[in-house]
Amino acid sequence: SPREDTPPGYLFHCPPTEFQTAPTSFRWPECPAYWSLDPSGAERLSTEEATQLGFPSFQLTTRVHGWSWDAGVYAGLRQFHQGKGFDPESQDVAR
Secondary structure, eight states, X not given: OOOTTOOOOEEEEOOGGGGEEETTEXXXXXXXXXXXXXXXXXXXXXXXXXXXXXOOOOOOOOOOOOOOOOHHHHHHHXXXXXXXTOOTTSSGGGO
């Protein structure tokens, strides 16, 4: 719990878009979250400074969820596209 003499502080975190580098690629931003004494967040406190001032520490975690169909669905789609004259190994169907 925060100390009695802990000054007012603000916790800032990156928007979710900062974690995504491509449609299916993600990474941790350089600074995903930080404390600041400034309400605009312009001046970041280091982890050490925040601890010395009595701000609680935090731990960030990531969960990634993916969805896909059963392999039989993909096999059926390949067969369907092949039957229509498309090469299932190419991007022709998407055009």
